[in-house]
Amino acid sequence: METYQGIRRHGWGSISLALENLAITPASGYMETYQGIRRHGWGSISLALENLTITPASGYMETYQGIRRHGWGSISLALENLTITLASGYMGIYQGIRRHGWGSISLALENLTITLASGYMETYQGIRRHGWGSISLALENLTITLASGYMDIYQGIRRHGSISLALENLTITLASGYMETYQGIRRHGWGSISLALENLTITLASGYMDIYQDIRRHGWGSISLALENLAITPASGYMETYQGIRRHGWGSISLALENLTITLASGYMETYQGIRRHGWGSISLALENLAITPASGYMETYQGIRRHGWGSISLALENLTITPASGYMETYQGIRRHGWGSISLALENLTITPASGYMETYQGIRRHGWGSISLALENLTITPASGYMETYQGIRRHGWGSISLALENLTITLASGYMETYQGIRRHGWGSISLALENLTITPASGYMETYQGIRRHGWGSISLALENLTITPASGYMETYQGIRRHGWGSISLALENLAITPASGYMETYQGIRRHGWGSISLALENLTITLASGYMETYQGIRRHGWGSISLALENHTITLASGRLATPWAKRGEGKK
Structure with a gap:
């Protein structure tokens, strides 16, 4: 979701003012909202849809000229050859x-x-x-x-x-x-x-x-x-x-x-x-x-919708909770005044539900940030996707950084797979998880999130300071934050994205030359030919990961196919350059 300057200045409360260039990615696709929305609102969204590509779930729907002329009401004129791919x-x-x-x-x-x-x-x-x-x-x-x-x-x-x-x-x-x-x-x-x-x-x-x-x-x-x-x-x-x-x-x-x-x-x-x-x-x-x-989120509809309907939904958005796909987004007054850049101001009581579980953020996050989230976790039960993860006392004492102390017997069932945590994690923790990965099967809901040292030191509030190499995978895609975010924030996230094509959820993401030059934490060296298939596939981990870990995962990725969510992760241990077996 590319948030532009309008949101930076006005927040979600007046999101309508900034929608002319806004890219919203509900679920795992994207919807570019054009000038028509600015002038007419969603009610007459059709006026700007002539070239719009909507990717709900993991397919695509190309809207033809018929929509341009007639809008969604008579969308049929261009549909005779149209194939809509919802989900997969x-x-x-x-x-x-x-x-x-x-x-x-x-x-x-x-x-x-x-x-x-x-x-x-x-x-x-x-x-x-x-x-x-x-x-x-x-x-x-x-x-x-x-x-x-x-x-x-x-x-x-x-x-x-x-x-x-x-x-x-x-x-x-x-x-x-x-x-x-x-x-x-x-x-x-x-x-x-x-x-x-x-x-x-x-x-x-x-x-x-x-x-x-x-x-x-x-x-x-x-x-x-x-x-x-x-x-x-x-x-x-x-x-x-x-x-x-x-x-x-x-x-x-x-x-x-x-x-x-x-x-x-x-x-x-x-x-x-x-x-x-x-x-x-x-x-x-x-x-x-x-x-x-x-799907797997919440949407609280407030009085504004009752009085105005979705057409003027913006009027009610300052307190609206929209949860498309797999999470919560509580927009507080802080966002209205400060935008997402300083979203932290409103997070002290925020409940985020990514995927299909819940994560209660306690006062500890307010004081310490995610780095020391452990202070409130002693009784927390997170249920991502369709399994469960009991957080033990080890997390209370050591935090996620050294979560390993309680993990030796823990079975996490994320999405429709399972993750057996091995002794390597016990000894080294997630920070150096690579040491134990040669036999590790991780099937997390629909992505990975490696939290780096920056977060440990600064927390999510100033997450930008550590984002150069951070890979966040919310829902079922990837979102790589570049140097531009560090310098400019999300408002100008586009600086490195000029050639990037992201197709999360049961699709694939081909990383282009832009990534080669700018890289995902310089992962780009091997990504020219990388095909990532998120959702309902499998992830084969190669020798590069065994030798170098995720930090330098790029060395083995030339022919690597990663498929996360409701699939499997096989480790064929192919030599670098052999590709998948």
Whole structure:
């Protein structure tokens, strides 16, 4: 996220004033906001989109001239050949969109949010004839979050636009679980799934939900009859279904939601009294206290949104908490006055939730910075991705610098792998972790962060002093801070980025000549041909790391492929220059 001078002067509170050149990277892509946003706001964002490339999750969507002329409302004119890659799957948009377009998708979909991640949905001829516009009759408030699965739309859509007739044998694989659709769907189909769905939120991710006999007999409409003891664990949380669902069903789920904790993806969403009274249909009325966790973060919507809507969201942003992708960003008054440069002024009570756990920053950080974060960590439990890491007394006494004292038996499960910490860490700590890396398997959520001595001495508040060689990997990409940041701050981060192409999350980052000249801590010497694949891959560590450690990792990287997050890290011990086996 390139923050420009406007933010430096005005902060997020008046972010709208600075958006003409602002690059926002939600999740693991980027969205360049043009002059149109400055003049018209997000409502008419289309005016500047003619050349815009949006990379949500880990794909890309090229917006064509049609958007320039017609905006998103009639985006269809340019979509006949458009391929949208959400996460790491794909959705081929067929001729039907050309004729009907997304513009008419809206008839009942005004509140529908579909999140396809690392799967794909092929739209068949049925959409060509009927389009999404007719799929909508019951969907007005439905939120479906499909992750790393796929949904084939069969001939039923072609004939009816009501997907149901072809679903009797459909197996949907969401994330890494499965949901078998039983005979009930065959009899009732998705077409009439709507009867109880107007307030339903389904988030299936890396878990599984067995559909019981009640569904066979009654369909989703009365799914509640079997739910009294059902525990759904999407991603790495849990959702306990209460007695209220048994009595009232999902249709009036609000009656039981006042104490319900739903873990969507890897966060949680506490539904407040407002939903009980108004339901999702008029969710806006209850949003002043509502915490919604899309993906793996939080977004607290304040009064400003209630009064003004997203169009003038800027009016409410001084206290707004937006958590795109995998973290929290609490914007305090300090940011409004000082910008991110001096964000530290507001951090004393900040709760950051990167990936899908939480990290409570205590008073120790306020006084000592991250370097001595240990002062508050004695009881802290961090749950990144879908594992857990218990921080032991060693951290309390020695801090992260010498975290090794408690690590000899610790198993950290970050994302979907595991990290066995070896004796080398016990003896040398993370600072010289390289000495133990020849057998080490690290699978951290979606990146690495090596904290250097500068942070130890100065803390995050003045992190810039130590950033020359620091590599921070938030979410699922990399962000290399160059010398320019040291001298100029984030405002002019661009000084070394002229040729850099970053594609975090299930993509790859080819580092160009600019890195060769400026380097990631002079890692560039071997990076000319480096392909980094973050998310759902593997990382092969070569001999260079064994001999030199990460500090001079560049020596072995000529042919190195790094793939972090939900993959594996194999150590083939190839000799330098051999490439991967």
